[in-house]
Amino acid sequence: MFKDSDFEIFDVASLTDRMTLIRTIIDPKFEQSAEIILPILNTNGQQWYAHIAKHLRRTTNAPDNTWVAFAPNKRGYKMMPHLELGIWADHVYLYLAVEENMKPKETATIVSKMMSTREMIAKLANNFVLSTDHMVNHSTALTLTTYDAAVQRFANIKHSEVLVGIKLLRGDKQFKDDTDLSQITEAISLLLPLYNKLK
Numbered sequence: 001m002f003k004d005s006d007f008e009i010f011d012v013a014s015l016t017d018r019m020t021l022i023r024t025i026i027d028p029k030f031e032q033s034a035e036i037i038l039p040i041l042n043t044n045g046q047q048w049y050a051h052i053a054k055h056l057r058r059t060t061n062a063p064d065n066t067w068v069a070f071a072p073n074k075r076g077y078k079m080m081p082h083l084e085l086g087i088w089a090d091h092v093y094l095y096l097a098v099e100e101n102m103k104p105k106e107t108a109t110i111v112s113k114m115m116s117t118r119e120m121i122a123k124l125a126n127n128f129v130l131s132t133d134h135m136v137n138h139s140t141a142l143t144l145t146t147y148d149a150a151v152q153r154f155a156n157i158k159h160s161e162v163l164v165g166i167k168l169l170r171g172d173k174q175f176k177d178d179t180d181l182s183q184i185t186e187a188i189s190l191l192l193p194l195y196n197k198l199k
Contacts, residue, residue, distance in 0.1 A: 002029060002092050004175045010064065010089035018062035019055065026087060027052055030068035033085060036181055037070060040188055041083070044196060046072035053086075064088065064137065069097075072199075081110070081198040083191065084163070085184065088137045094184050095165035096191040097134060098198065103158060111155045113198045114162060120194050121147050121164070128187075131163040139167060165191065 006029070009021040034050035041048040051069045067086030071077035078101035085094050102110050122144055129139040130146050132153060140146050142164060153160045166187045168174065174183070 015062040090170045092168045095163040098162045
């Protein structure tokens with residue numbers, strides 16, 4: 001699991017130095033996480049794959065977050081609903097993500113599917129949050145009102161996404177104890193039925 005010291009990587013300003021730390025400290029943790037998460041995902045009848053972010057297009061600014069995405073496609077994940085485990089300077093997150101790469105070809109289909117999950121969304125625990133951009137460090141409480149607004153925004157605005165999941169904040173006791181991935185795997189078990197509606 002992640003430690004409080006891992007968050008300090010994002011204090012390093014240099015692109016080269018931060019990427020070196022991401023590659024040597026964070027990516028191995030993503031690989032270890034994948035060894036636990038993939039067997040859970042594979043129980044839904046699909047073969048899932050882990051895709052660790054490479055940030056290959058960055059030439060100047062260091063990434064503010066990094067992640068590993070899980071999808072039943074060996075080639076990529078952005079063009080389909082997927083799960084994403086990532087880290088910012090102040091939290092670790094696990095999201096079920098529908099990103100803008102599905103537009104415009106799949107917009108109507110995925111919007112209809114997202115609306116069909118409203119009852120399931122309403123039953124998620126109150127620690128679940130909603131984000132509309134995986135590249136912006138901002139989220140809101142997940143309610144039917146915020147969810148409906150996010151789906152509507154996704155339908156009408158090109159650069160918008162719908163991400164539902166949990167955040168584990170820096171300073172949490174678990175990061176001091178270097179504990180397991182139980183909160184992450186529990187969230188995955190709650191999000192998989194949603195994924196099965198969206199796939």
